[in-house]
Amino acid sequence: MSSTARVHLSRLPGERVRVVDGDHTEVLDPAALPSYVAGREAHGDEPRWVWDDTARWYPALLEAGVRVARCHDLRLCHRLLRRAPAVDASLLDGEESALWDRLRPFEPSDPALFSVDDAGEHLRADLEDARQVAAVAASPEAVRLSLLVAAESAGALVAAEMTHAGVPWRVDVHDRLLTELLGSRPPRGARPRLLEELADEVRGLLDSPDLNPDSRPHLLAALRRAGVEVPDTRRSTLRRVDHPVVEPLVRYKQLAHLFSTSGWTWIDQWVRDGRFRPVYQPAGSATGRWSSNGGGALSFPVQVRSAAVADEGWVLVVADVAQLxxxxxxxxxxxxxxxxxxxxxxxxxxxxxxxxxxxxxxxxxxxxxxxxxxxxxxxxxxxxxxxxxxxxxxxxxxxxxxxxxxxxxxxxxxxxxxxxxxxxxxxxxxxxxxxxxxxxxxxxxxxxxxxxxxxVQGTAAEWASCWLADLRNRLWRLVDEGPLEARPHLVFFLHDEVVVHTPADLADRVADEIGASAAAAGALLFRELPVDFPLNTSIVRSYAEAGKPGAPPTVDA
DNA sequence: TTGGAGCGCGCC
DNA sequence: AGGGCGCGCTCCAA
Missing domain, CATH: 1.10.150 (DNA polymerase; domain 1)
Structure with a gap:
């Protein structure tokens, strides 16, 4: 690894934090941590903060206005190295290693640093880090694994930063959209008016006055009585059938899905203070792709993207890789x-x-x-x-x-x-x-x-992690001062697509940096063979305007 | 009452 | 007989 100092943070019983920096150990009150970290970052040596789980430690720092340059996420990397074929797994064994094997991802509902019966409270970051460093160094693929470990950890920083900043979200726009498509917000447990009307139309056409169109068995039975034989009720299956009920039924299913996954309940649950804050799990899937365990960040439908609108004087720069x-x-x-x-x-x-x-x-x-x-x-x-x-x-x-x-x-x-x-x-x-x-x-x-x-999917995820890591640093350097959310910053990432929220006058430079970081990621991974990673980039006020080739970039209201 | 399975949908 | 994921729904067993 590099000569960068590694500073280890561990939780101690009694709600204290142990800081190990080389030979020097001290114990801090958690409340004193942000200023300690800010002090070390300010000196310009930018140490690598080594902690059990970025999602546990970093949000409080961000809340206090402290951004860190680099970290090493022990939980993520432990999992990674355990499974890496080129790593001698016995080098990861030792004191507390079984606890590291069992360590679950930090849940945002947990108390940030300390909880009563949490085995992880005693985990020694310095001990585990030493094993991981040794395991990587001893591997015949040490160079590649070092890159992977660094990129994954940087991804964890990005994830926490994006949740902290949030996607700018206009609840009024979202509500208007829902009201137009569904009718006004119904009382709890009821269907909105337009959805109920469609359900009635379906009931009439199938001559089944009590039908609940959300129930597959009921729906299949009712279709059969009407002479429609289908193996399932998928939209693609229904579309192949020639019957007057198909059109309203398909429309019902579409709107019912919008209502339940992106409706008013979703707004209540996930949008606060004009920001949508999904919870990401870097490397949450087996292939290394990110997953999400909150807010449906990986599937929020095209239909409501018009509610993602940049702040006044700001824009969204949306970029996705073609055929990643x-x-x-x-x-x-x-x-x-x-x-x-x-x-x-x-x-x-x-x-x-x-x-x-x-x-x-x-x-x-x-x-x-x-x-x-x-x-x-x-x-x-x-x-x-x-x-x-x-x-x-x-x-x-x-x-x-x-x-x-x-x-x-x-x-x-x-x-x-x-x-x-x-x-x-x-x-x-x-x-x-x-x-x-x-x-x-x-x-x-x-x-x-x-x-x-x-x-392929796993290597694509690695490319994307390198892209994110480099882009994060480039965006930070665009402006000299101010907290993260006052500078150009990432607000969304989805496999091969990023969204950056930025002051409008910096949009062109942000777009350039997104392209430069994509090229850098390609060169880093595939140095022997230059492969292009062209981007579709849009500078827009609303996410919904992005991705239309040929559409003029709109920078004004 | 709750939790899990299976479905169907949506994102890549 | 095409990979990965999350989510809300219904249904059913415990």
């Missing part, structure tokens, strides 16, 4: 031909221009099919032809699938290992391999599809 995963595949596999197709804004078109496929749609189907393990249909057929044109790229995912089918674990470019077959979290069957041979075979094949996708 195929580009990552090109980079990690070293596939020269695919990398060549990836020069420029549209990788799929690049494959067409390359003469590999007749149409853009074919390119997309074939590539996605290869990454997801499609075996049949149009997608499956495309894969065969493309394998000849892009042998390294297609060979890489194919190899990962074979490894999985043999029951082996696979790893990402930076060394994250996937969960073992039957190990639990990759699917819902913890152990107990099926006794039936056919089932066992199916199980292995499913695992092969998982490992196939894991290598």
């Amino acid at each position: 995963e195929p580009r990552v595949l090109a980079g990690m596999s070293g596939d020269q031909a695919l990398a060549r197709a990836a020069r420029g804004a549209d990788l799929y078109q690049g494959m067409v221009d390359d003469g590999a496929v007749p149409t853009r749609q074919d390119a997309k189907l074939g590539l996605l099919g290869a990454m997801y393990g499609a075996t049949s249909g149009e997608s499956g057929r495309m894969v065969a032809g493309l394998t000849r044109r892009y042998p390294a790229a297609f060979g890489l995912v194919e190899g990962a699938a074979r490894s999985g089918e043999r029951g082996e674990v696979v790893r990402t470019l930076l060394g994250r290992g996937c969960p073992a077959l039957g190990g639990g979290s990759w699917d819902e069957s913890p152990d107990a391999p099926p006794d039936d041979l056919d089932d066992q075979d199916r199980h292995r094949r499913a695992y092969g599809r998982f490992t196939r996708n894991f290598v």
Whole structure:
């Protein structure tokens, strides 16, 4: 690791904080921590703060106006290193290591630093950190793992900062939208007027006055009585049926979904003081992608994005990567031909221009099919032809699938290992391999599809972490002073997309930095093979205006 | 009353 | 027989 000082923070019984800085140890009152940290940051040496869980320590610092430059998140990295195939796991064993194995992510509902019967209260950050540093150093993949560990920790800082700042949210706009589509807010437990009218229309058309359209069995029975035979009530299934009930029923399902997932209850729960503050879990999924356990940050529908509106005099800079995963595949596999197709804004078109496929749609189907393990249909057929044109790229995912089918674990470019077959979290069957041979075979094949996708999705997540980490620093340097939320700052991240809230006069520079950090992330991960990571970037007042190619950037009201 | 499973939806 | 996730709903067992 670098010469950066590592300062270890641990909780002590009696609500004290132990600070270990090299040979120097002191004990602080938690209330004194922000000024201590601010003092160390101000000296410019920017130590690496080592703590058990960023989500536990950092919010209070941010609340006090203290931003840190770097950290090491022991819980995240412990998990990572435990599973990394290139790490000698025995180096992680030692005093308290079983407790680190069991440490759960910090929950925002917990008291910030101390809770009564919390085993973690006694965990020694300095001891665990020493084991992790040694485990990385001893690995043949030390360089890549160091990068991964740093990027993941930086991601944890970004997550806490985004929750702290929040997405600017106009409740009045959201409410107006809901009222137009659903009618005014109903009393608790009731349907809004327009939704109820649609339900009535469906009941009438199916001649089932008591039907609850939210109940699948009832709905299936009512459809059957009306002569509609369907295996399920999915929208795509219903659309194939020719019956007058289909149109109002599909509309009902759409609006019911909006009402329940993004309606007034959601506003009450997640929007405070004009900010939507989702809770992120960096590396919360098996592949290393972020997950979210609050606010539905990963799925808030396009329909309500118009309520995300920049503050007066500010704008949102929205940027997403075009075809992130195929580009990552090109980079990690070293596939020269695919990398060549990836020069420029549209990788799929690049494959067409390359003469590999007749149409853009074919390119997309074939590539996605290869990454997801499609075996049949149009997608499956495309894969065969493309394998000849892009042998390294297609060979890489194919190899990962074979490894999985043999029951082996696979790893990402930076060394994250996937969960073992039957190990639990990759699917819902913890152990107990099926006794039936056919089932066992199916199980292995499913695992092969998982490992196939894991290598690409996981490496894409690593690219995104590096992107975020670099962008975070660049944004911070754009302005000389002021707390985080008074400067250009990240407010949202979703796999391959970022949103930055910034004073309008800095928007162009922010857009440049987003592009520069994307290029930097690519160079960092795939130095041997330059792959482009072009962005669709919009400067908008409202999130809903973003992402329309050709739409003029609107900077005024 | 509660918790988990399964469904269907939405995001990538 | 296409990967990852969260969430709200209904239904049913405890």
